[in-house]
Amino acid sequence: MTPLNGLAAAVADWRCLVVGGAGAVGGLFVDLLAGTGARVVRVDTAPGPDRITGDITAPDDALAAEVAAADAVLLAVPEPVALAALEWVAAALSPGALLVDTLSVKSGYAAATADLRSDVELLGLNPMFAPALGFAGRPVAAVAPRGGPRGAALLGLVEAAGARVVPVTAERHDRLAAASQALTHAAVLSFGAALAELGVTADELATIAPPPHATLLALLARIAGGTPEVYWDVQAANPHAAAARTALAAGARAVDTAVAKGEDAFTDLLADARAVLGSRLPEYGAHCARLFDLPRPSGP
Structure with a gap:
């Protein structure tokens, strides 16, 4: 058997x-x-x-x-x-x-x-x-x-x-879910809100979007086209979600600060990002390359 x-x-x-x-x-x-x-x-x-x-x-x-x-x-x-x-x-x-x-x-x-x-x-x-x-x-x-x-x-x-x-454990689950779900969804939704603030349209962006931007647009479409209650629950019910959103805002400020300080500070920021990925850097780099190799969707 x-x-x-x-x-x-x-x-x-x-x-x-x-x-x-x-x-x-x-x-x-x-x-x-x-x-x-x-x-x-x-x-x-x-x-x-x-x-x-x-x-x-x-x-x-x-x-x-x-x-x-x-x-x-x-x-x-x-x-x-x-x-x-x-x-x-x-x-x-x-x-x-x-x-x-x-x-x-x-x-x-x-x-x-x-x-x-x-x-x-x-x-x-x-x-x-x-x-x-x-x-x-x-x-x-x-x-x-x-x-x-x-x-x-x-x-x-x-x-x-x-x-x-x-x-x-239950506690570890919620901490990991805040980082892997609440933070991710908040980042994608913040990206969408920023596009609205910049006053550009998806039709305009589709003609020029490089692969990373097109991938973020695809993630935005998946979340925006989903069930609001599901994404609301991720943000509102998890006791660690607010800390994840605070960390996201701090991350955006860190990018702004690094650019203001100059290229050396920006290089250090990228080094910090590599450190977060650790030994998984090549694995996720290869995964990203595979995503970018996919055929682009056709459309108007």
Whole structure:
């Protein structure tokens, strides 16, 4: 039996409840779990023929019964919903059941679960990518304050799907997410706001844009065309996001100061940037070169 088949067999007998199963993240895990043959039930406030329509913060008898019968309950919902439902969901779970969250901020939820009953497993996952991209080759942050066989099986299933599981604590997760998500999104949005301030249009820029600028325009398009609630949550919910934005503003001032001081100061600034990348400098340089080798999009 291959490792994947062994994991699938371990999960195939589970009854799984995915709350927020009609959403992108919930759907990602519905497909993963259903692929093993497990019985997977979606719950969502949005009605649909393939799910239970219900509110996990105000459950009816049918939803409460599904929680009690589940081997694994996955909360693919915003943090306020997860926190509001946590007490009754934890009380209703059967002994040995697995409770999973997919929150983009972990520390507040981790604190709320610290005193939960000890006979249930707890696992926090955060796919660090848009769900439509799929697991293959992507990182998934994993916080496991109370591990066990079911949590291990689910992590193995995520890895078997091609993802790279990155174990972290809740506090470390939020610090890394502030740097890798909140800072990145703020930098791209600041770039867009600066373009608006300069009074140039995308049509004008597209005719002359060198590869780095075109790449930033593409990132701006991805964020500006996305769901505002997702990007708002990254900036507003993470307790370290404000510090990341402050650091971004300080970085812009450092560039301005270095230019004012002269070429030697600017050279030192680039040396500091190389030091941040450390041994990863060649790797990310090559990655950038591959990006720039891609065909340019056609358009007016």
